[in-house]
Amino acid sequence: MKYDSLIVGCGLAGSVIAERLSSQGEKVLVIDKRDHIGGNCYDFRNDDGLTVHKYGPHLFHTDDKKVYEYLSRFTEWRPYELRVAASLGNELYPLPINRDTLNKFFKINLRTEDEAARFIELKKEKISIVKNAKQQVLSTIGREIYDAFFKNYTIKQWKTDPENLDASVTARIPIRTNTDDRYFTDKYQAMPLNGYAKMFESMLKNVDVKLNENFENIVKKISFEKMVYTGPIDEFFGFKFGRLPYRSLDFQFETLDREFFQEYCLINYPNEYEFTRITEIKHATGEKNEKTVIAREYPIEGGEPSYPIPNDTNHNIYGRYEKEAKNLKNVWFAGRLGQYKYFNMDQTVASALETADEILLRCKIKRKINL
Ligand SMILES: Cc1cc2nc3c(=O)[nH]c(=O)nc-3n(C[C@H](O)[C@H](O)[C@H](O)COP(=O)(O)OP(=O)(O)OC[C@H]3O[C@@H](n4cnc5c(N)ncnc54)[C@H](O)[C@@H]3O)c2cc1C
Known part of the structure; x- marks a missing residue:
């Protein structure tokens, strides 16, 4: 079989x-x-x-109109603004x-x-x-907040002291002087109306897709002119x-015979328990159902690669x-594994659109030269 392009990895990139x-x-x-x-x-629908x-x-x-409009060709949306809480003792606190x-x-x-800005200054x-990362939090909000909200959560998540992690890890989380309790402040915040898998189906409708297929096997079976690799670059x-190390997560799902389990879509547990957070995605999907599914997240080593570990050694x-x-x-590397970088979905899309433009431009130039 002959293809113009082989794309390794059927994720977003x-x-x-x-x-x-x-x-x-x-x-x-x-x-x-x-x-x-x-x-x-x-994502998928379970038996319930x-x-x-x-x-x-x-x-x-996202704040990126181009990304939002691009994805909107493949899905309708359900507007949804995420709100997150941290559970300390018996109390819930707004996050960020x-x-x-x-x-x-x-x-x-x-x-x-x-008043809040002056308080934070002190x-x-x-x-x-x-x-x-530790110094980043201490220099932004001080020690009490660091100890209660950041220290143990970061240790659980990364299995290392925040002192060993880039400041960028915690710098992603803003500190606000207002009372805005939305987790993100982007202009566009929404869930694909019929789920992510349906959105991908629509994107891929004119593309051949082969699942359960590894890169090493396929290269022996087909011919292609160029390739985009979105798997791990070190592999x-x-x-x-x-090796470029990753932190992984184990998701323990539980179906409960009640309409809702918690007040929020996402609750962080910085100090109590081995898991870092509990998600109840039903808040975001808006599904009406007598039951609900929750997921407890346990950071682990050696599972599916989730988060690149940003430090100097790994950057090198x-x-x-x-x-x-x-x-x-004729080989391009793309996506979070190909570029060893944590990307939000919108960043993944923006970067993939750029890569696609670059490839198409290169092909056009090549065709012109060959004419
Ligand atoms: C726990 C978690 C929560 C997140 N939540 C959000 C969120 O709320 N909002 C947000 O904007 N972003 C979120 N993200 C980020 C989002 O998941 C990424 O932006 C996006 O999935 C990146 O897509 P990708 O195509 O680069 O990688 P992937 O989705 O990982 O796709 C890569 C694909 O390549 C395949 N592959 C790898 N190697 C091979 C090989 N050798 N042969 C064949 N196939 C191979 C893999 O199986 C995989 O399917 C989250 C990330 C994580 C880890």
């Missing part, structure tokens, strides 16, 4: 690139070693008719930390943004050069510069693979 290339008349094959499309965004997010809760949010969180936690009564530790190069290893990748002709 692979599917966007496949859709773009096939829309320009290319014959495209997408393969995935899993038995389903959608990569980590995959409830949606389950197999690889963890996926809430779409906002003025209400500060008032409840410190048992004070900050009434304005200025709590902050002065650190001239912030070198890691592609036979781990020659060492990745840099060596990236250099090697640039020497390859």
